[in-house]
Amino acid sequence: MIKKIYFQSIFFSFFLVLEAFAAESGGMPQLNPEFWISQIFWLTLTFGILYIILSKFILPKISDNLESRKSQILENIEAAEKQRENSEEKLKEYEEIISKSKLEAKNIFNLAREKTLKDIGSKKEVLDKQIDDEIGKAENEIKELQNSAAEKINKIAIDTSSELIQKLIGAEVNNSSISAIVDDLSKRSGDKYYGN
Amino acid sequence: MASNPMTQFNVHRIGPDIKIGTFDISFTNASLFMIISSVAILIIFNLGSKKNSLIPNKIQLLAELSYTFVSKMISDTAGLKAKPYFAFIFSLFMFVLFCNMFGMIPYTFTVTSHIIVTFVLASFIFIGVTIIGFMKHGFGYLKLFVPSGVPAVLLPLIVIIEIISYLSRPISLSVRLFANMMAGHTMMKVFGGFVISLGIVGGWLPLSFSVALTGLEILVAFLQAYVFAILTCIYLNDALNLHH
Numbered sequence: 001m002i003k004k005i006y007f008q009s010i011f012f013s014f015f016l017v018l019e020a021f022a023a024e025s026g027g028m029p030q031l032n033p034e035f036w037i038s039q040i041f042w043l044t045l046t047f048g049i050l051y052i053i054l055s056k057f058i059l060p061k062i063s064d065n066l067e068s069r070k071s072q073i074l075e076n077i078e079a080a081e082k083q084r085e086n087s088e089e090k091l092k093e094y095e096e097i098i099s100k101s102k103l104e105a106k107n108i109f110n111l112a113r114e115k116t117l118k119d120i121g122s123k124k125e126v127l128d129k130q131i132d133d134e135i136g137k138a139e140n141e142i143k144e145l146q147n148s149a150a151e152k153i154n155k156i157a158i159d160t161s162s163e164l165i166q167k168l169i170g171a172e173v174n175n176s177s178i179s180a181i182v183d184d185l186s187k188r189s190g191d192k193y194y195g196n
Numbered sequence: 197m198a199s200n201p202m203t204q205f206n207v208h209r210i211g212p213d214i215k216i217g218t219f220d221i222s223f224t225n226a227s228l229f230m231i232i233s234s235v236a237i238l239i240i241f242n243l244g245s246k247k248n249s250l251i252p253n254k255i256q257l258l259a260e261l262s263y264t265f266v267s268k269m270i271s272d273t274a275g276l277k278a279k280p281y282f283a284f285i286f287s288l289f290m291f292v293l294f295c296n297m298f299g300m301i302p303y304t305f306t307v308t309s310h311i312i313v314t315f316v317l318a319s320f321i322f323i324g325v326t327i328i329g330f331m332k333h334g335f336g337y338l339k340l341f342v343p344s345g346v347p348a349v350l351l352p353l354i355v356i357i358e359i360i361s362y363l364s365r366p367i368s369l370s371v372r373l374f375a376n377m378m379a380g381h382t383m384m385k386v387f388g389g390f391v392i393s394l395g396i397v398g399g400w401l402p403l404s405f406s407v408a409l410t411g412l413e414i415l416v417a418f419l420q421a422y423v424f425a426i427l428t429c430i431y432l433n434d435a436l437n438l439h440h
Contacts, residue, residue, distance in 0.1 A: 027202075028202060028205065028378075029202060029205045029206045029207060030309070030311050030374070030378065031311070032207075034207070034220070035207040035220070035222075035226065036312045037219045037220055037221060038220055038221045038223075038224055038227065039226050039310060039312050039313055039316075040312065040316050041219075041221040042221070042224070042226065042227035042231075043230060043307075043316055046227070046230040046231055047230075047234070047287070047317075049234065050234040050290075050291060054237070054241065054283055054286065054287045054290075055283030055284070058238070058241045059286060061245035061246075062241070062245045062259055062260060064248070065245060065248045065260065066260060066264070068248060072250060
């Protein structure tokens with residue numbers, strides 16, 4: 001309510017004020033032609049001078065400034081691009097070197113491995129030959145021992161049997177007949193003792 | 197009671213009478229504020245274009261931003277052909293803007309609140325645009341008044357309407373700016389008068405209104421300068437690229 005009265009009072013006072021002004025003044029000063037010529041003259045003068053100075057001196061400078069800044073920025077971007085390309089090239093070179101050296105290292109490693117393998121093979125061969133030799137020698141010795149063992153056993157058998165016969169019978173027996181019997185026996189049961 | 201809100205628009209002589217023949221071209225407060233606005237523009241843009249640093253300082257940034265603002269406005273509305281008229285539209289925009297803005301300072305005079313000033317500016321534009329149009333297209337410029345695709349019966353009427361709308365361009369352009377500035381300043385003065393007349397009890401409401409109006413008026417000051425310039429661009433576009 002108070003608000004309403006407040007606004008209404010302002011509203012009405014507005015009209016009062018306007019009426020008072022209307023009574024006081026003789027219309028708008030804008031429509032008074034007293035100074036029109038003067039305004040046209042001064043407007044043309046100041047605006048003309050402003051236009052001439054701006055168009056001849058100031059605006060070209062601003063446009064130059066903008067142009068030069070644009071070109072400078074473009075140049076900088078170009079330089080940056082070039083440097084980036086350079087660095088990419090360097091990176092490529094570096095990677096090439098790395099891969100090359102890796103390959104080289106692999107080669108060297110392979111060569112060393114082959115060499116060591118060859119060494120080991122030759123040494124093994126020599127050793128194998130030696131071992132074979134020794135084994136052959138040992139086998140020969142064993143064979144000799146086997147052969148000589150059979151003869152010795154036969155001889156011992158003949159000797160002991162002749163002596164036994166002599167003691168038992170008291171008569172001399174012919175050695176050759178005994179050896180024939182022993183040979184015959186050993187041939188028959190030789191397989192049992194020697195296994196071949 | 198406060199003084200008449202229209203007295204702020206009074207033009208009065210400063211200094212002696214100057215007469216050329218019968219014409220009175222005395223220096224007035226209007227002339228003073230025209231000169232102040234022009235000098236302010238020149239000082240600001242001179243400072244803003246003096247140094248060419250890669251990273252602009254504040255005033256240089258201001259100058260360059262206004263330059264690009266106006267140049268973008270022109271190229272958007274009138275195309276690349278309007279480039280030679282950039283300086284004129286730039287000075288026009290700046291002059292109107294500075295006159296409007298200086299008018300916002302209390303106890304100053306608003307040059308653009310006078311119909312004769314805005315009308316002279318609009319006439320410059322109107323005459324200039326008409327001359328450009330006839331120079332570019334010869335009598336073909338008259339095709340502007342004959343839109344294509346209109347039935348023959350309606351054509352006489354349309355042509356008359358087009359001619360009237362063309363001829364009323366300077367009037368609409370000047371009255372728009374003048375009326376906006378005058379109405380705004382009158383309103384502010386009236387509300388200022390209310391603050392006094394209603395006193396400490398009721399004066400707060402019109403005071404707050406006055407504060408809000410100041411903000412609005414600054415917006416209007418910029419907007420009207422912008423509208424003035426962009427309408428110039430549109431008229432220029434009609435004259436340069438005849439496509440009706």
